[in-house]
Amino acid sequence: HDSKEVAMSTYALTNANTGEVEKTFDSLKSSDIPGIIDAAHEAYLSWKTNSVEERAKILSAASKGFDARKDELAEIIGREMGKPREEALAEIQLVVDIFNWYATEGPAHLEDSPLNAEGAPVNFVRHDPLGILLGVMPWNFPYYQLARFAAPN
Numbered sequence: 209h210d211s212k213e214v215a216m217s218t219y220a221l222t223n224a225n226t227g228e229v230e231k232t233f234d235s236l237k238s239s240d241i242p243g244i245i246d247a248a249h250e251a252y253l254s255w256k257t258n259s260v261e262e263r264a265k266i267l268s269a270a271s272k273g274f275d276a277r278k279d280e281l282a283e284i285i286g287r288e289m290g291k292p293r294e295e296a297l298a299e300i301q302l303v304v305d306i307f308n309w310y311a312t313e314g315p316a317h318l319e320d321s322p323l324n325a326e327g328a329p330v331n332f333v334r335h336d337p338l339g340i341l342l343g344v345m346p347w348n349f350p351y352y353q354l355a356r357f358a359a360p361n
Contacts, residue, residue: 282296285350
């Protein structure tokens with residue numbers, strides 16, 4: 209492994225409707241990755257101490273936030289990827305529904321599941337947080353991919 213940092217490249221946000229570059233971003237340097245992983249791990253250590261009910265409240269708030277900003281969010285993905293407004297609004301509604309479902313139904317799915325003890329005094333399955341996750345997502349449903357990955361985790 210060469211200790212020199214590779215020259216930084218950039219990527220562009222191009223308006224899908226006009227073809228104009230609206231903004232450019234520096235690509236992530238490989239030397240930044242360990243710090244990002246460390247920060248994610250620290251966030252996980254804090255997050256895992258929240259009760260399931262607290263996490264459900266956060267999902268509910270996320271749902272309300274997406275719903276309140278649906279017009280703005282639809283405009284963003286319309287501009288950035290050319291998604292028609294009707295499709296963008298339908299995607300955002302799906303996100304609202306996913307977050308709502310996990311906020312209301314998720315806690316029951318995370319309760320301890322008793323098993324047949326087979327001679328043991330207590331036998332059950334417990335669903336505990338395990339650590340950080342990395343998700344690699346396709347670009348064509350940005351909000352939906354976020355919800356389907358983040359909400360159950």
